[in-house]
């Protein structure tokens with residue numbers, strides 16, 4: 033699942049809120065005589081046991097959560113933290129509990145309800161996804177990663193997550209949190225590769241337990257560990273079940289990354305910020321005069337123009353005379 037601060041995934045688990053107490057003291061790691069290529073069995077046990085105590089109680093993890101509910105949560109969580117997703121997901125599920133409900137909804141209303149989750153193209157893709165499910169799958173989310181990946185907006189990660197967390201099947205689920213845990217615990221690196229690599233895929237595949245239920249438990253647990261404990265900026269190794277179970281990076285003294293050029297682009301002054309400002313106005317008022325939108329950044333009118341142009345191109349806004357409105 034997703035972290036409190038990192039965008040990620042779900043995992044149909046139980047548990048309470050954020051973990052606060054150490055689960056296992058950071059004992060000296062056991063000696064490894066060979067280079068690790070996967071998480072070992074005792075480490076899998078430790079992480080699953082940790083999750084049973086510390087995993088968060090999130091509604092899309094409940095046993096009665098539908099596949100559609102899990103799919104929506106996974107799309108929302110792709111680039112947005114749990115704390116921001118939760119109220120929006122609850123509202124979506126109340127308004128559009130099934131794909132047919134979202135398929136029939138006015139697109140402007142869908143975008144309004146997306147609110148400030150960011151990257152609103154995801155909302156459009158979700159509605160397209162709902163329409164395809166209704167049109168081609170009788171209103172039911174299809175089973176199997178291949179069928180899922182044929183849906184709009186559903187990529188490798190989301191298809192695997194739905195397969196694991198809803199259908200309870202074996203699937204290699206790899207989100208940013210899992211990549212980070214595996215990079216550190218198995219490969220001894222502070223950070224995963226710049227983009228998801230064949231080496232990372234090999235480690236994730238080799239680490240997935242063979243028994244079906246154990247694989248599901250592992251996926252949800254390791255994802256949560258990355259979200260809550262093995263965080264990007266300040267991993268809490270003293271609370272981590274892998275610290276005493278052979279985490280390679282911890283055992284090596286947590287060496288810093290050689291270089292980290294993956295700095296986040298500042299949000300202030302970006303085109304993305306401008307698009308967000310325009311969308312906020314349109315969500316509030318339904319439409320706005322183009323002059324009003326251009327005045328959002330008088331020092332850089334071209335930025336506002338680009339925002340308007342790209343929102344129209346993305347299908348998030350429509351021009352009507354001198355007005356811009358939600359589609």
Ligand code: SF4
Nearest residue numbers: 262267269272275279
């Ligand atoms: S011991 Fe530290 S670095 Fe290793 S997996 Fe746990 S939190 Fe991450």
